[in-house]
Amino acid sequence: MAETTGSTSPSLHIVVFPWLAMGHMIPFLELSKRLATRGHAVTFVSTPRNAARLGLGLGSVGPPGVRVVALDLPAVDGLPEGAESTADVPRDKVGLLKKAFDGLAAPFAALLAGFSRKPDWLVLDFTHYWAWPIAEEHQIPCAMFIIFAPSHMAITGPEQENEAHPRRTTEDYMAPPPWIPSPCPSAYRRGRHEAERMAAAFRPNASGVADVGRLWAGMHRPICRLVLYRSCPEVELEPPPLFPLLTKLFSKPAVPAGLLLPDGADDDESSSSSFAPAMRWLDEQPRGSVVYVALGSEAPVTAEQLGELALGLELSGARFLWALPRLRERRLLPEGFEARVAGRGVVSSGWVPQKRALAHGAVDAFLTHCGWGSAVESLRFGGGHPLVMLPFVADQGLVARAMEARGVGVMVPRDEGDESFDRDGVAAAVRRAMSEEEGKVLARNAAELGEIVADTARQERIPTLEGAEAQPDSGRFSI
Structure with missing residues (x-):
C-alpha cells in the first residue's frame, strides 16, 4: 500500500492482522507476501496455534520479509x-x-508501542473495532482488507444509508437496498433463510457487538484511509460497477487488491499428513471422475443437512472425496454411510489442502458452499471444474448466483420457504455438473473465467483513485 508519485517508493513497515478464521488468515498472509516481495517489512499478527496452522514460525521465521508475531x-x-x-x-x-x-x-497496543520502528501502515480486518482508537493514538494510518465479495459489502451498505432506509423485517433483506442503482443484477436476490442470517449480522452476538457494528466502527474513522477488496473488476458480474459504488457509499477509496492466490497449488497452506490417504485414493481414480466436496470451516450445517448431503452423494452414483474437517460432524453422518460408499467415496477428516485437491487430475467437479475464496480457488486451480453450489451464510449466496449467471455451476435446489434441501436435489445437481452434455458447457465456461482469475498481472495493476488523500500529489495506490 505504498503511495506512489512516479518514483520508487521507500520501504515501509506494515502490520497485518486478520480475524481468526482460515478464510481470512490465508488471504491476509498472501497479501503480506506480496507486500514483502515489493521490499516492504511486514509484521503478520495472529495467535500461536493459528501461526502453526499456517506453517509459520515465530519471530523472523516466516515467508521472506514477513515477521510473525503471536499474541496469546x-x-x-x-x-x-x-x-x-x-x-x-x-x-x-x-x-x-x-x-x-x-x-x-491491550496486547496489540503494547505490540505497537514496543516496535523499534513505528509501523507506517496497519492492515486490519472488519472485526477490529477496538484497534482504530489504538491506531489514532499512535497516529498510524490504516487500511481495512475485506475478503468478502464486494457485492456483499454493497448490500450491507454504510451506517448512514441504513439509518435513512432502515431494514426491520426479513423481507427487507430479501430485496436490493435502495442505495444500489437499478437495474440490479440477479446476484442480489436473497432467499428468506439467507436474509435472516444477513439480518443477524446487524444484531449483537455473544461478544456484545454486532458484526456490522464492527465493520462500521472502522469505516467511520478518518484513520482508515482506504479499503482493500479481495477482487478485481474483471470477475465482478454485472452493472453497477462495484468499486466506484463502494468508494461513494463508504467515502473511502475502494481498491481492488486482486484475488491474491498463490502461483501454484504445491505451496498449499497445509500439507497435513491426515490427508495423505485421501490423496493416494485420488491417485487411483480415473481422470475426471471425482466430485470434490468441501463446505469450508464455518458453514452452519445441521445434522439433518449433513445427512441429506451424504445420502445425496450416495444416490448420485458419483465418486467423491468429501473434506469434513470437524470430527464431530463426521460422527453425525448417517449410520452405515461410509461402509456403503466404500471404494467410490472417501470422507477425510482434518484440514485438507484444498488447492492440491482441486488441481488433481481425478477431480471433475467441486461441490462447494461458494465462499469467495473457495470459488476463486476452484477457477484458478481447478482448470475448469463445474461448481455444484450449496451456499449457507454471508456472501455465499451472492457468489453462487453470480457463478450461476456466468454459467460455471448449478445450484442444489432448495425449498423456497425454509430453504431446506434434500438428497434428491443433491444427487440431481451432481449428475448435471458431471454429465457429458451440460457438464462440458459448465467446464468450458469455468475454464474461460479461470483465465481471468489466473491473470495476476491484470489484477495487480495500479488502480487510479480519484480523491485519494494520502498524498496531495498522489492519485494512485499500489500493493
Whole structure:
C-alpha cells in the first residue's frame, strides 16, 4: 500500500492482522507476501496455534520479509480450551471467539508501542473495532482488507444509508437496498433463510457487538484511509460497477487488491499428513471422475443437512472425496454411510489442502458452499471444474448466483420457504455438473473465467483513485 508519485517508493513497515478464521488468515498472509516481495517489512499478527496452522514460525521465521508475531488469546467462559479459530468451535460459539479476540486490544497496543520502528501502515480486518482508537493514538494510518465479495459489502451498505432506509423485517433483506442503482443484477436476490442470517449480522452476538457494528466502527474513522477488496473488476458480474459504488457509499477509496492466490497449488497452506490417504485414493481414480466436496470451516450445517448431503452423494452414483474437517460432524453422518460408499467415496477428516485437491487430475467437479475464496480457488486451480453450489451464510449466496449467471455451476435446489434441501436435489445437481452434455458447457465456461482469475498481472495493476488523500500529489495506490 505504498503511495506512489512516479518514483520508487521507500520501504515501509506494515502490520497485518486478520480475524481468526482460515478464510481470512490465508488471504491476509498472501497479501503480506506480496507486500514483502515489493521490499516492504511486514509484521503478520495472529495467535500461536493459528501461526502453526499456517506453517509459520515465530519471530523472523516466516515467508521472506514477513515477521510473525503471536499474541496469546485470553480465556473466555464457554469457549473451548485451545480454541483459536472458527475451525475450533461450533457456529454458536463464534461470538465467544470474537469476545476472546477483543481481549487482544491491550496486547496489540503494547505490540505497537514496543516496535523499534513505528509501523507506517496497519492492515486490519472488519472485526477490529477496538484497534482504530489504538491506531489514532499512535497516529498510524490504516487500511481495512475485506475478503468478502464486494457485492456483499454493497448490500450491507454504510451506517448512514441504513439509518435513512432502515431494514426491520426479513423481507427487507430479501430485496436490493435502495442505495444500489437499478437495474440490479440477479446476484442480489436473497432467499428468506439467507436474509435472516444477513439480518443477524446487524444484531449483537455473544461478544456484545454486532458484526456490522464492527465493520462500521472502522469505516467511520478518518484513520482508515482506504479499503482493500479481495477482487478485481474483471470477475465482478454485472452493472453497477462495484468499486466506484463502494468508494461513494463508504467515502473511502475502494481498491481492488486482486484475488491474491498463490502461483501454484504445491505451496498449499497445509500439507497435513491426515490427508495423505485421501490423496493416494485420488491417485487411483480415473481422470475426471471425482466430485470434490468441501463446505469450508464455518458453514452452519445441521445434522439433518449433513445427512441429506451424504445420502445425496450416495444416490448420485458419483465418486467423491468429501473434506469434513470437524470430527464431530463426521460422527453425525448417517449410520452405515461410509461402509456403503466404500471404494467410490472417501470422507477425510482434518484440514485438507484444498488447492492440491482441486488441481488433481481425478477431480471433475467441486461441490462447494461458494465462499469467495473457495470459488476463486476452484477457477484458478481447478482448470475448469463445474461448481455444484450449496451456499449457507454471508456472501455465499451472492457468489453462487453470480457463478450461476456466468454459467460455471448449478445450484442444489432448495425449498423456497425454509430453504431446506434434500438428497434428491443433491444427487440431481451432481449428475448435471458431471454429465457429458451440460457438464462440458459448465467446464468450458469455468475454464474461460479461470483465465481471468489466473491473470495476476491484470489484477495487480495500479488502480487510479480519484480523491485519494494520502498524498496531495498522489492519485494512485499500489500493493
